[in-house]
Amino acid sequence: MAWVWQHKDWANFEYDSSKLHQYESDFLLNAGRILGLIQVVEQEGLNTLKVEILSQEALSTSSIEGEILDRDSVQSSIKKHLGLQTDFRRVEPNVAGIAEMMVDLFQNYDTELTHEMLFEWHKMLMNGRRDVDNIGGYRSHSEPMQIISGNLSNPRVFYEAPPSHLVLSEMDKFIHWYKTQLATNISTLAFAGITHLYFEMIHPFEDGNGRIGRALIEKAISQRLKKPIFMSMAKAIENRKKAYYEAIQNCNHQLQIDKYLAYFAQTVLESQEYTIQLIHFILLKVKLFNQFQTQLNDRQIKVLLRVFEAGIEGFKGGLSAKNYQSISQTSAATVTRDLQELVNLGILIKTGELKSTRYWLNKQLDI
Numbered sequence: 375m376a377w378v379w380q381h382k383d384w385a386n387f388e389y390d391s392s393k394l395h396q397y398e399s400d401f402l403l404n405a406g407r408i409l410g411l412i413q414v415v416e417q418e419g420l421n422t423l424k425v426e427i428l429s430q431e432a433l434s435t436s437s438i439e440g441e442i443l444d445r446d447s448v449q450s451s452i453k454k455h456l457g458l459q460t461d462f463r464r465v466e467p468n469v470a471g472i473a474e475m476m477v478d479l480f481q482n483y484d485t486e487l488t489h490e491m492l493f494e495w496h497k498m499l500m501n502g503r504r505d506v507d508n509i510g511g512y513r514s515h516s517e518p519m520q521i522i523s524g525n526l527s528n529p530r531v532f533y534e535a536p537p538s539h540l541v542l543s544e545m546d547k548f549i550h551w552y553k554t555q556l557a558t559n560i561s562t563l564a565f566a567g568i569t570h571l572y573f574e575m576i577h578p579f580e581d582g583n584g585r586i587g588r589a590l591i592e593k594a595i596s597q598r599l600k601k602p603i604f605m606s607m608a609k610a611i612e613n614r615k616k617a618y619y620e621a622i623q624n625c626n627h628q629l630q631i632d633k634y635l636a637y638f639a640q641t642v643l644e645s646q647e648y649t650i651q652l653i654h655f656i657l658l659k660v661k662l663f664n665q666f667q668t669q670l671n672d673r674q675i676k677v678l679l680r681v682f683e684a685g686i687e688g689f690k691g692g693l694s695a696k697n698y699q700s701i702s703q704t705s706a707a708t709v710t711r712d713l714q715e716l717v718n719l720g721i722l723i724k725t726g727e728l729k730s731t732r733y734w735l736n737k738q739l740d741i
């Protein structure tokens with residue numbers, strides 16, 4: 375069966391725009407909610423939000439293909455590129471690269487899409503890589519560019535992208551399509567969704583196509599809304615990875631993409647939900663310290679800051695008395711008293727008993 379790029383109507387993707395109407399209005403509503411929430415976050419909270427979202431995106435977009443990065447190093451590198459105070463730790467080249475790309479995506483979202491811009495991202499992403507021939511350029515190898523299943527004993531070719539000698543002309547057409555569509559009234563979800571799919575179908579680089587293609591989703595949405603968006607698309611994709619691969623795979627041979635766009639729209643909405651939760655989480659931190667600062671001792675403040683640092687999902691398995699003791703370096707009796715006070719104030723919620731007792735941040739705290 376022919377690949378989609380061999381189709382005579384390539385790359386006129388077909389879809390029923392009426393199926394996107396409801397998604398599009400929910401999307402715009404959420405985008406408005408997010409902007410509204412951001413207005414009430416003070417400068418420090420806004421910096422925290424940027425660091426959180428961009429770090430999470432760097433971690434998730436890398437982990438989608440199994441590259442697990444160290445969260446603290448990613449955060450430190452993101453802070454450095456945002457010009458914020460850092461702990462000056464040394465970070466691995468791949469971490470520095472993805473952090474630089476995420477910050478560039480966010481800060482320079484409105485830069486025109488060009489080959490050179492994509493090459494710059496590729497250079498950032500491939501920072502320190504010795505196994506890639508063409509860094510900062512499209513692939514030129516003569517072997518076919520294939521997406522193969524991870525099963526080494528029984529490999530299966532899911533997709534074969536256009537041969538390398540066609541990549542430049544395909545990318546010319548892709549960039550032209552992007553610029554033309556940006557100026558039309560195509561729905562934002564269709565525009566961003568097709569941008570990602572179209573790019574993945576060309577697969578122009580030797581490596582990094584997934585990560586650059588996901589960054590393009592956020593660029594497309596930001597350019598369309600004329601604002602850098604706070605969203606966690608890679609995080610949402612990572613949560614349902616199988617659905618992501620299936621949705622793309624469904625388009626390997628055909629130009630009809632209704633199914634893919636429905637998947638894409640749902641995932642954008644999920645990513646917005648996550649962003650809204652994250653903003654509430656950051657607002658909770660600011661309000662909690664404003665309200666309780668004078669009632670908390672230094673140990674409690676230290677532990678709570680550590681809990682907030684662990685992010686919205688918190689400590690894996692909840693905070694234990696042992697965690698509290700190792701962070702605050704105090705006696706067991708003091709730990710018990712401190713924790714009980716935090717529960718009494720409504721800041722922490724206690725679950726379990728004896729050795730399985732755990733403490734969780736009360737996200738519903740009414741302040």
Ligand SMILES: Nc1ncnc2c1ncn2[C@@H]1O[C@H](COP(=O)(O)OP(=O)(O)OP(=O)(O)O)[C@@H](O)[C@H]1O
Pocket residue numbers: 435436438439521532533574575579580581582583584585586587619622623626
């Ligand atoms: N069947 C498919 N056809 C076309 N593209 C696909 C298909 N399945 C997955 N993809 C895309 O290809 C990406 C992998 O390509 P590549 O390995 O070049 O990118 P990467 O950025 O190095 O990987 P990554 O997502 O591997 O970190 C996936 O993340 C996904 O976006």
